[in-house]
Amino acid sequence: MSEEAQPAAAPQGQQVQFPTDAAALSTVYTNFCRVNVTPEELVLDFGLNPTLTPTPAEPIKLTHRVVMNFFTAKRLLNALYGVVTQHENAYGSLELDFQKRLRGGGQPQQPAARPAGGAPSPIRPAPGQ
Numbered sequence: 001m002s003e004e005a006q007p008a009a010a011p012q013g014q015q016v017q018f019p020t021d022a023a024a025l026s027t028v029y030t031n032f033c034r035v036n037v038t039p040e041e042l043v044l045d046f047g048l049n050p051t052l053t054p055t056p057a058e059p060i061k062l063t064h065r066v067v068m069n070f071f072t073a074k075r076l077l078n079a080l081y082g083v084v085t086q087h088e089n090a091y092g093s094l095e096l097d098f099q100k101r102l103r104g105g106g107q108p109q110q111p112a113a114r115p116a117g118g119a120p121s122p123i124r125p126a127p128g129q
Helices: 070-091 098-102
Strands: 032-037 041-048 061-069
Touching: 041 070, 061 070
Parallel strands: none
Antiparallel strands: 032 041, 041 061
C-alpha cells in the first residue's frame, strides 16, 4: 500500500489523509459479525460461518474482536455507507435476504435513499445481544 502524507490543514470539506504503517497488518476473511454494545463502546466479533445456514449444533468460530468508541463507530458507519452505496450504484442493489438471492430475486433495484437528515440508518444489535 502506498503511504501518502497530506498537510494537517486541509481545505474545509476535505478529509485529511494520515500516514499509515501496514507492516504488521494481517488480512482475514469474515462472513459473520456479532454486535455487542456497552454504554461507551461498540464491540464487533468476527468469524467464519462454514455452512449456508447456521445450525445450533455447529458453533461459528469467532476469530477477531474489534472494540471501538461510538465516535469511531459513526465514522466507520459513514465510510461503509459510502462505499456500499457506490457499489450498489455501479452494480445494483445488494439483496440481504438469502432466500430471495437463491430464487434469483428478479431485477436489481435502486439503492434505498439515505434517511432524512443525511445520517445512515443505525446498526442494531441482533436480538438477544
